[in-house]
Structure formats: structure tokens, C-alpha cells
Amino acid sequence: MSELISSSKVVSHMANGQEMSVPIYQFKGSSDAPSVYIQANMHGAEVQGNAVIYQLMEQLRGLDVKGDITLVPLCNPIGSNQKSGEFTLGRFDPITGNNWNRGYHFNEQLPQDFAKQYIDLPFDEIKVKFRAAIINDLETQLLDNPYGLNTAQHLCATLQRMAFEADIVLDLHTGPISERHLYCPEYTKESAVLFDIPHTLFIPSGFDGALDEAAFCPWWQLQLAYQELGRKIDVAVDGFTLELGSQEWLCLEEAKKDSAGILSYLSAKGVVEQGLFEPTEMTRYACYLKDYRALYSPKSGLVEYLAPLGSHVRAGEPLIRLLRMDRYGHDDVIEIIEAPEDCIAILHFASASVNQGTELYKVFTRYFTL
Ligand SMILES: [Zn+2]
Numbered sequence: 001m002s003e004l005i006s007s008s009k010v011v012s013h014m015a016n017g018q019e020m021s022v023p024i025y026q027f028k029g030s031s032d033a034p035s036v037y038i039q040a041n042m043h044g045a046e047v048q049g050n051a052v053i054y055q056l057m058e059q060l061r062g063l064d065v066k067g068d069i070t071l072v073p074l075c076n077p078i079g080s081n082q083k084s085g086e087f088t089l090g091r092f093d094p095i096t097g098n099n100w101n102r103g104y105h106f107n108e109q110l111p112q113d114f115a116k117q118y119i120d121l122p123f124d125e126i127k128v129k130f131r132a133a134i135i136n137d138l139e140t141q142l143l144d145n146p147y148g149l150n151t152a153q154h155l156c157a158t159l160q161r162m163a164f165e166a167d168i169v170l171d172l173h174t175g176p177i178s179e180r181h182l183y184c185p186e187y188t189k190e191s192a193v194l195f196d197i198p199h200t201l202f203i204p205s206g207f208d209g210a211l212d213e214a215a216f217c218p219w220w221q222l223q224l225a226y227q228e229l230g231r232k233i234d235v236a237v238d239g240f241t242l243e244l245g246s247q248e249w250l251c252l253e254e255a256k257k258d259s260a261g262i263l264s265y266l267s268a269k270g271v272v273e274q275g276l277f278e279p280t281e282m283t284r285y286a287c288y289l290k291d292y293r294a295l296y297s298p299k300s301g302l303v304e305y306l307a308p309l310g311s312h313v314r315a316g317e318p319l320i321r322l323l324r325m326d327r328y329g330h331d332d333v334i335e336i337i338e339a340p341e342d343c344i345a346i347l348h349f350a351s352a353s354v355n356q357g358t359e360l361y362k363v364f365t366r367y368f369t370l
Contacts, residue, residue, distance in 0.1 A: 001063075002063060004191075008022060009022055009027055011075075011155050011159070012155055015101075021077065022073075022074055024134075026052075026069065026258065027060055028065075029066050032186060032283075035068040035168070036067060038172065038278045039071075039075070039172065039211070041172070042079065043079060043091045043174075044079030046173050047255070048170025048172075048249060048251070048290055049242075050073040050074060050250075055258070057071065061083075063135075063272050066270060067269075067271040068272070068355070070166065072159065077088070078100075084269070091359050100155070101363055103156035104157075104200060105214065107141065108221065123234070123236045125235065126236075130236075132203070134164055135164050138164065139234070140240060141318045160214055168172040170240055171212050171239075171240070173243050173244050175247070176246065176350040177347060178243055179199060179245075179345070180199065180258075182195055182240060183200075183242075183243070185203055185212070185243040186200075186204060187216075189370075193271075195240075195262065196257060196260065196282070197242065198282055199285050199344065200285070201287060201292055210241065212240055216235065217237045222235075233238075243347075244258050246350075249297070252335065283368055283369060285364060285368070285370070287364040287365065291367070293343070295362075295363065296355055296358065297358045299324055301355045302352055303323075305348045305361070306321055310344065316338050319338070319345070320336070327368050337360070339363070342365065343367075345363055346361075
């Protein structure tokens with residue numbers, strides 16, 4: 001049985017000075033197995049990850065947890081409380097428009113400088129020294145920045161500081177209306193089959209500001225920097241974004257399935273006993289990020305989403321029925337938008353009324369099985 005330690009951390013303040021904090025739950029590992037950081041709900045409407053953390057903790061309390069695990073549900077109290085009518089907005093900072101999940105820090109110079117300076121250092125020492133270097137860089141460049149930070153950067157830096165301590169980082173999100181899918185870095189493709197997620201996006205080594213990238217980019221770039229100098233090292237940290245269904249939706253039963261999938265990955269990594277949890281047998285599909293395509297609405301109107309999520313749609317088959325009530329009596333009162341190529345429907349826009357240029361569906365193209 002593992003002991004659970006509860007605490008909280010202040011991540012922001014309201015205009016009246018009151019503190020906004022996040023809850024933190026920690027299991028202390030019984031060995032030196034990899035350490036784990038899991039957070040949920042960075043986007044305010046994406047609440048299902050909190051239920052997954054709940055189910056994970058219910059399981060972990062009865063297990064011998066071998067690596068340190070830190071869990072941070074409700075990790076963005078500003079986004080969680082950003083309501084309009086019956087909906088939670090919470091994807092963008094309402095003041096700057098910044099996506100909350102694009103405020104993380106990455107210093108691309110650091111891995112190159114480090115590899116040059118420590119070309120012969122043993123790998124175990126590289127891990128300790130480089131981790132200290134990226135933490136120091138985060139603290140000095142961001143937390144001690146005389147010009148300050150914007151709100152998203154400040155929140156992200158506080159969370160990233162905790163994530164930097166871990167060997168495995170899982171960021172739990174959902175899509176708008178969405179099928180489960182996983183963002184998996186290309187260097188660890190074999191990990192994709194360890195989760196119970198039927199759709200995987202393989203992402204390249206570039207940095208776009210999200211937490212998974214903030215976790216693995218320094219280490220992946222370090223591996224590439226050593227490679228350039230003629231030395232082979234492993235990527236010491238893994239980071240994933242798990243998209244677990246739709247926003248504004250919570251289901252504890254489905255969360256139990258997702259926590260089992262996460263435990264199967266953690267079991268394979270030795271964080272809990274190996275072999276205790278196994279991935280579910282299923283056909284898993286994947287595509288590269290460049291082949292993950294958004295279909296934008298050619299005109300405004302009212303939308304019927306025809307392709308069920310997860311369905312395989314052939315080129316020329318209908319994806320969308322677009323209704324224009326201002327055009328009643330004309331040929332274009334109803335129009336069909338077809339799939340431009342063979343694809344799998346992964347997610348669609350949450351509203352049935354759209355502007356021209358709204359992202360209707362996101363689809364896997366050129367997909368393959370794992
Ligand atoms: Zn999200």
C-alpha cells in the first residue's frame with residue numbers, strides 16, 4: 001500500500017488579490033523506478049482528465065508504487081472558472097487570446113551547449129546534470145525575468161517546474177467533440193500500443209509550446225545534439241498528451257478504462273509492478289502529424305456532422321450536411337461536404353452553427369495500423 005500526500009500550490013491570483021491554487025497529490029515511490037507527473041484540465045472545459053486522475057489514485061492507493069508519482073488535477077483554475085452562460089470557455093486566456101497550452105518554455109540552445117561541454121560524461125550523470133540545467137534555465141529565464149511573464153507563461157512555468165522533476169509526463173486533455181487519441185513523439189513509437197487508445201498521432205521533434213513537448217523536447221534535442229557529435233544516448237524523458245473524449249463531459253466509468261490504460265503503460269515502465277496491467281487488445285491506427293488534417297467550412301451555415309467519430313470515411317463520401325435557411329427555395333439550401341481523401345474522423349467542432357473557415361472536422365489521413 002502506498003501513502004498519498006496531499007498539498008496545494010498557488011499558481012495565480014485574482015484581481016482582488018485572492019490566491020488561485022491547484023491541488024497536488026503525491027505517491028512516494030518505493031524504489032528508483034521512473035518518476036511520473038500527470039496533470040489534467042489545462043483547458044477549462046476539458047474535465048474528463050480529473051475523473052481519470054481520481055480513478056488512477058483509487059487504483060494506486062492499493063498498489064506498491066515504485067516510482068514517485070505527482071498528480072495535478074484542475075491545473076488551470078483561471079480556465080476552469082471562465083464560464084459564459086452554460087459553457088466553459090477556458091481554452092484561451094481571455095485577455096491575451098493565448099492558448100493556455102502554448103505557454104511552456106524551451107531553450108533550444110541549451111541541449112547543444114550541454115552536449116559540447118559534456119561530450120564524455122556518463123549517461124547517469126548526464127541525466128542528473130541536464131535536469132538541473134533545464135530547471136535552472138526555467139527558473140532564471142522565466143521566474144527571475146525582470147520584464148515579467150504573461151499570465152499563461154506564469155501558470156505554465158509553475159506547472160513545468162513540477163513536470164521537469166519527472167521521467168514521464170502525461171498531460172490529460174479532451175478534444176471538442178472527440179474520439180480518444182494520443183500524441184506520441186516519434187522517438188518512442190513503441191509506447192503507443194501500451195495505452196488503451198485506438199488512435200495515435202506521431203509528432204516530430206519541434207517545439208510548439210505544449211507541455212508534452214516542453215517535457216521531451218530538451219531531452220530529444222539533447223540526444224540529437226550528442227548524435228551530431230558522434231555519440232549515441234537514449235532520450236531520458238517521455239511526454240505524451242492524451243485526448244480522452246469530449247469537452248464538457250465527465251464519465252467515471254470511462255475514466256476507469258483510461259486509468260487502466262495509463263496503468264498498463266506505467267506497468268510496462270516499471271512504475272508499478274511489471275505485468276500487473278496489460279494493454280487491451282484492439283486495432284490501433286496512427287498517422288503522422290503532417291497527415292492530421294483539418295477540414296474548414298467553405299461557407300457559414302448550420303451543420304450536421306454526418307461521420308461518426310472513429311469511422312473510416314472514403315474519399316467522396318459525405319462528412320457534413322450544411323443547411324442555409326436564408327437560401328430556402330434555391331439549389332444551395334442544403335449542401336454536402338465530402339471527404340477530400342480516405343480518412344478517419346477523429347474530432348469535430350462543438351457547435352452546429354459555423355462561420356466560413358471554421359474547423360469542422362479533424363481527420364487522420366494516410367493512416368496505418370500499429
Ligand atoms: Zn486541451
